[in-house]
């Protein structure tokens with residue numbers, strides 16, 4: 827499965843936890859941005875540690891929401 831990653835820019839507090847955990851997937855600008863892909867487990871872990879739940883994960887094939 828491949829995930830589609832969306833950042834809720836209004837919810838992102840820009841502390842960079844996601845980019846620290848998965849720098850190949852997330853980059854911190856004024857808010858977090860998706861810059862690449864990574865293993866599903868890593869992407870999911872980054873979404874789970876986001877303190878503001880600003881990272882939404884969708885199933886890339888079905889569009890079904892995986893997280894949160």
Ligand code: SF4
Nearest residue numbers: 838839842844858876
């Ligand atoms: S962990 Fe969440 S709040 Fe922090 S920079 Fe990433 S998306 Fe933004």
